[in-house]
Amino acid sequence: xxxxxxxxxxxxxxxxxxxxxxxxxxxxxxxxxxxxxxxxxxxxxxxxxxxxxxxxxxxxxxxxxxxxxxxxxxxxxxxxxxxxxxxxxxxxxxxxxxxxxxxxxxxxxxxxxxxxxxxxxxxxxxxxxxxxxxxxxxxxxxxxxxxxxxxxxxxxxxxxxxxxxxxxxxxxxxxxxxxxxxxxxxxxxxxxxxxxxxxxxxxxxxxxxxxxxxxxxxxxxxxxxxxxxxxxxxxxxxxxxxxxxxxxxxxxxxxxxxxxxxxxxxxxxxxxxxxxxxxxxxxxxxxxxxx
Numbered sequence: 101x102x103x104x105x106x107x108x109x110x111x112x113x114x115x116x117x118x119x120x121x122x123x124x125x126x127x128x129x130x131x132x133x134x135x136x137x138x139x140x141x142x143x144x145x146x147x148x149x150x151x152x153x154x155x156x157x158x159x160x161x162x163x164x165x166x167x168x169x170x171x172x173x174x175x176x177x178x179x180x181x182x183x184x185x186x187x188x189x190x191x192x193x194x195x196x197x198x199x200x201x202x203x204x205x206x207x208x209x210x211x212x213x214x215x216x217x218x219x220x221x222x223x224x225x226x227x228x229x230x231x232x233x234x235x236x237x238x239x240x241x242x243x244x245x246x247x248x249x250x251x252x253x254x255x256x257x258x259x260x261x262x263x264x265x266x267x268x269x270x271x272x273x274x275x276x277x278x279x280x281x282x283x284x285x286x287x288x289x290x291x292x293x294x295x296x297x298x299x300x301x302x303x304x305x306x307x308x309x310x311x312x313x314x315x316x317x318x319x320x321x322x323x324x325x326x327x328x329x330x331x332x333x334x335x336x337x338x339x340x341x342x343x344x345x346x347x348x349x350x351x352x353x354x355x356x357x358x359x360x361x362x363x364x365x366x367x368x369x370x371x372x373x374x375x376x377x378x379x380x381x382x383x384x385x386x387x388x389x390x391x
Contacts, residue, residue, distance in 0.1 A: 159246075159247045159248050159251065159280065159283055159284060160246060160247070160248040161246070162246065162247045162283060163243065163244055163245065163246055163247070164241060164242070164243050164244070164245045164246075164247065164250060164262075164264055164275050165243035165244065165264070165272070165273075167247065167275060167279045167280070167282075167283060168243065168264045168272065168273035168274060168275040168279070169273050169274050169275070169276075169279070170272070170273045171205055171271050171272055171273050173273075174199060174205065174271075174273060174274050175189065175193045175195060175198060176198060176199045176200065176201050176205060177189055177198045177199070177200045177201070177212055178200075178201060179200055179201065179202055179209055179231060179232070181231075182227070183217075183220065183226045183227060183229050186212075186217060186229070186231075187217075187301055187305075190214050190217065190301050191300070191301050191302065194300070195214070196213060196214045196215070197211055197212070197213055197214070197260060197261045197276070198211065198212045198214070199211060199238065199261075199263060199274060200212050200231065200235055205271045206269075206270050206271050208238050208240075208263050208271060209232075209235060209238070210235025210236055210237065210238050211235065211236045211237070211238050211261055212231070212234055212235060212236070213234075213236060214299065214301065215298075215299060215317070215321060216234045217229065217234065217301075218299060218301065218307060218321045219320070219321050219322075219323065221301065221305045221306075221307060221377070223377075226305070237259075238261075238262075238263050239253070239257065239259050239261070239262040239263065240262065240263050240265055241253075241262045241263070241264055241265070241275075242264070242265060242266075242267075243264045243265070243266055243272045243273070247280050247283060250262065250275070250280065251277075251280050254277050254280070259277075260276055260277045260278075261274060261275070261276045261277070262274070262275050262276075298310045298312075298313045298317070299313070299321075302374075305376075305377075306374055306375065306376045307321075307374070307375040307376075308363065308372055308373070308374055308375075309335055309372065309373050309374075309375055310335075310371070310372060311334065311335050311336035311339075311365070311369060311370035311371055311372060311373055312334050312335070312336065313334060313335050314333060314334060314335075315332065315333060315334065315335060315337075315338055316333075318335060322358065322375070322377075324356050324357075324358065326338060335360075335370075335373055336369060336370035336373075339353055339360055339362070339370060339373065340370070342355055346365075346367070346368075346369075346370070347362045347365075347370065348362065348365065349362050349363060349364055349365050350362065354378060357377060357378050358375060358376070358377055358378060359375070359376045359377075359378045360373050360374070360375055361373065361374040361375075361376070
């Protein structure tokens with residue numbers, strides 16, 4: 101085995117990465133020895149970087165059972181729930197993905213994305229949502245699986261959630277991509293995260309949307325087509341184009357049977373927008389009104 105890692109008590113001119121590179125040119129040090137280098141370093145990296153590097157190493161040693169949401173705490177949707185019941189679960193939890201179960205939690209039929217359900221808001225079809233057609237494939241993994249292997253699996257499959265089963269085949273819990281990332285970087289505060297928190301359903305069949313949401317996503321959900329030749333990509337950009345100025349909180353813009361009300365923002369940006377369907381079955385006219 102190589103000699104002991106060089107001391108870090110000197111000037112710090114030799115970086116941590118350089119020392120690690122030197123180590124791996126010969127016989128690799130053990131994970132414990134690399135962790136010792138990280139913890140002993142006083143000049144190359146700060147406390148936050150040490151914590152993150154340590155987290156990266158520990159991911160390969162951590163099993164899914166150590167980070168999963170246990171069965172008893174899983175937030176699920178019953179396949180027999182009506183639209184209002186599903187809506188309550190989504191609104192109250194604030195999550196974006198939900199296991200859908202049959203007779204019990206051992207029968208996971210698939211995963212429902214909140215954005216897929218949003219297509220039916222404010223329409224007559226909301227009372228007869230074809231929930232079975234909206235389900236995404238539910239990845240199933242053993243609770244002994246290591247997080248580094250699961251992270252690669254998530255990356256390759258583009259899944260963000262997996263159902264965890266015990267040795268008897270029963271549902272032990274659920275694990276998400278965010279659970280793994282938090283093991284590396286710490287807890288993620290994602291109230292305004294554009295990937296997971298771009299929409300929020302309200303009980304009265306309105307939507308609260310982040311101003312940064314892509315209009316292409318809104319087209320799919322709302323069943324409308326935004327103009328192609330205006331140069332905007334986000335909801336905020338569309339509202340500024342339609343109004344001709346930066347709408348302040350309280351401003352109302354009506355377009356194509358939809359009512360957009362700016363709820364939060366400042367002199368530089370539109371933060372959140374409430375969307376409500378005004379009339380149904382209207383043809384796209386491209387005409388709007390501001391107030």
